[in-house]
Amino acid sequence: MKLTTFSDYAFRVLIYLASTGESASLSELAQAYGISRNHLVKAVNTLEKNGFVRTRRGVGGGISLARPASEISLVEVALSTEPNFTIVECFDYENNTCRIAGACRLERILQDATRAFMAEIGKYTLADITGNSKVLLKLIARSSA
Amino acid sequence: MKLTTFSDYAFRVLIYLASTGESASLSELAQAYGISRNHLVKAVNTLEKNGFVRTRRGVGGGISLARPASEISLVEVALSTEPNFTIVECFDYENNTCRIAGACRLERILQDATRAFMAEIGKYTLADITGNSKVLLKLIARSSA
DNA sequence: TCATTGTTGCATTTTATTTACAACTATAGC
C-alpha cells in the first residue's frame, strides 16, 4: 500500500512553497529536491488545476500558493493527486469481478479503514507541516550543493 | 492507494474456508472465484507460512484454516500478505532520497494515518466477516456455473 | 524581439505485479 511518487512530489512542491513563502520556478523545485523535472511538471499542473497553486509564465514567473497554507487541507491534496483509492477490486463497481462483492463484509471494513486514513490526514493543513522551514531549507541547500 | 490483488486473493481464500467450514483444494478455490490458480497458489503459500491455514497434499488433501476464524485478525493477514506499507519514499530509511526527510512533518502524519487504517481493520477477525456464508456461497455457485 | 518560464501531448523506460509453466514432493487408496 503506497501513494504514488506523483502525490509525493505534489506534497514536496507545496511544502517548499510554504516554507520559502515565495514563488519558485519548476527548475528551482526540481533542482532543490534533485528529482525529475518532467514528472514534477505534471504534479504542479495537477496542483494548479485543483486550485492549490498559481502559475505564471515568462520572466519572473513561477509557481506560488494560490491560498494561505492554513487553507490547504492535506486530504484534499491527496484526493486530487492520487489516481484512485481503490483499495480492493470491489471498490470499483464498474470493473469489479469478485463474485462475493455485495455479500462480503470485508469491503465495508476496508472502506472504514480508508476513511480513517483520510480523516487522519484531514486533520492537518499545509500550515501544520511547515513550521521548521529553516531546518528544512537548509537540508535542501546542503544536498543540492 | 491500493492493496495488491495478492492480498485480495488471500482474503478471499480465508473467507471461503471460513464460510464453508471445510477444507478446499486450490483448484476448487480458483474455480469458485474464477481467478488465476497460479497467483492463488502463492497467496495460499504465504497464508500457510504465516500460520493462517494448514495444507495437506495428496488425495483428500487441501487447504483449511489453521485456527478458529475468530482468532485470525484481519490486520495480521494484511501485514503478512502486503509487500510493504511504504506510503511514501521516506518510510523506507534505507532507500530514501527525499532531502527533507527527518525535518518534514508530513511523514509523521502519514504514519499516523497508516496506523489509523491498520487499527480499523485490526478491530475485526475473520469470524466478523463471515456471517452471511450462505448468501456468499450461493453467489459463488451461481457465477461459476 | 528575445530570453525566460510554464503547457501539452506523445513516446519511452522502468518497475511492480500478475500470470504461466514445469519439474518436484507428499499422500492416500488400490
Added chain:
DNA sequence: GCTATAGTTGTAAATAAAATGCAACAATGA
C-alpha cells in the same frame, strides 16, 4: 509398490502502471 491426486518451488514471461524524457508550443516581461 503403483498411480492418481494435490500441494511446492523456482523461474520465466506477460501485463499494467508509473515514472521519465523529449519536443514543439504559448505566454510574459524586459
